[in-house]
Amino acid sequence: MEPSMAIGVPGVTLSSCDLTMPVIGMGTSSSPPVAPETTKAAIVEAIKAGYRHFDTAFAYRTEQPLGEAIAEALRLGLIKSRDELFITSKLWSSFAEKDLIVPSIRMSLRNLQLDYIDLYLIHWPLKLSQEVRQMPVIREHIFPLDIKSVWEGMEECKNLGLTKAIGVSNFSCKKLEELLSTAKIPPAVNQVEMNPLWQQKKLREFCKVRGIHVSAFSPLGANNTKWGDNRILECDVLEEIAKAKGKTTAQISLRWLYEQGVSSIAKSFNNERMKQNLDIFDWSLTEEESNKISQLPQRKGITFESILGPHDLVLELDAESLDDC
Secondary structure (H helix, E strand, C coil): CEECCCCCCEEEEECCCCEEEECEEEECCCCCCCCHHHHHHHHHHHHHHCCCEEECCHHHCCHHHHHHHHHHHHHHCCCCCHHHCEEEEEECHHHCCHHHHHHHHHHHHHHHCCCCEEEEEECCCEEECCCCCCCCCCHHHEEECCHHHHHHHHHHHHHCCCEEEEEEECCCHHHHHHHHCCCCCCCCEEEEECECCECCHHHHHHHHHCCCEEEEECCCCCCCCCCCCCCCCCCHHHHHHHHHHCCCHHHHHHHHHHHCCCEEEECCCCHHHHHHHHCCCCCCCCHHHHHHHHCCCCCCCCCHHHHHCCCHHHHHHHHHHHCCC
16 A cells, blocks of 8 residues: 555555545445535545545435535645545446436536546446436336446546546446456446455455455444444444554454455544544554454345345345355
């Protein structure tokens, strides 16, 4: 890992583009949603605390407040230029067809008041009808993703300079294999659920061999969301290690991820926890502590079925990811 523009936060160099991504990003998705002003204020505080990587998505409805926070940070002199930040956004499943992808990223850029995004990801490995307004959805509104043509649209976004890097989110080994078989530009990142209780060993190995960086969402178990729980923050093994080191369980989880060569998207709008989440770089886990974590029982926290409903295509995607790959 190399130093990056972020204050005290190391960076990882992404393949297929000369881009360094800070290994800790701040997530902006809130469940239940919060007022745009709350999101904007939290992001400005995060920039003050040293965050330089922000993760948003069209589906989160936080592109606009993030854009306003960036403009505010520039106005306040917290950053000298937009280039000091690393911004990730995602193509929503309702726009996952070739002709809609460039218009979709342009819409995100308007929301963000930016000329380019650093990393643009396919949000989910499926397509949804444009009529979808809420979850769960009816079977008639879910379609398989045409990976080849959608990826061509993503490549066009990069070739036009609208994003510096392209990648995917929630992709299994099987879906990545399919994408890599036709891609001209390989995905730089696969953003997936990962934490000490869902370690994704096979998927990480698969991505490592192919030069795809793994980024972890829900690194702390997405506590206080409708899909997450407190199993990370109240895990006895992690609590015990945290106590012995004078750290928080969240810091132990984030440090463990960092030591696996994985970046994390951690979401906290609490100023104190925000700072704690960045404070993981001047200490390390012992071999014994790492071994204890590697032996924790594994369980995926978030399934497509829990969000979209028990449809065949959805269950198939869940089965692929539950194969730990």
